[in-house]
Amino acid sequence: EPEVTQTPSHQVTQMGQEVILRCVPISNHLYFYWYRQILGQKVEFLVSFYNNEISEKSEIFDDQFSVERPDGSNFTLKIRSTKLEDSAMYFCASSRTGPGANVLTFGAGSRLTVL
């Protein structure tokens, strides 16, 4: 069964440092997403990406966040200057189709701890 893989599984960083979270979506999927989940809370949408550009982003996805697909397989989320409140589980997901009937396949997540 194809899966979405994420690295690292856990990252601890100091406030103000840059963090890059990596994802390898399913190979024939065209739409890519980042969600985050603060411990015990709801799963929040950050950004969706299609055809090498951001197709939608939430109010959480401010200027300190960026996404990139640097090659044919990786999809990255960069947080430029981390804050304490960025501590969360970050999930990458991909889907074959876009809005309308898009079933998402999620990775296992990257836990980010900002000290």
Added chain:
Amino acid sequence: SQQGEEDPQALSIQEGENATMNCSYKTSINNLQWYRQNSGRGLVHLILIRSNEREKHSGRLRVTLDTSKKSSSLLITASRAADTASYFCATGVSRLMDTGRRALTFGSGTRLQVQP
């Protein structure tokens, strides 16, 4: 937003009993999906029901959708200890509807505990 909200927030039942979780949402949708999350893991898709469907089954799962009430329910029959997880509803809209966010929007989840 069209965000779904699950009810109850937490549910504890005995193995063999049925578990019912509800979801309410606010705007028009194209489909509604249910996902499951084991503790500390990613979400796994369970079932999708389209806005023109009223009921759907998949194994021990039964989902209903009432678009007039903007609500859905997920029933897990004959629950097992392995069903212990958080369950999330997620609403999807069509690009044509343009009623807000197009990306799948999740609720807060129902934490289900099935006691062996």
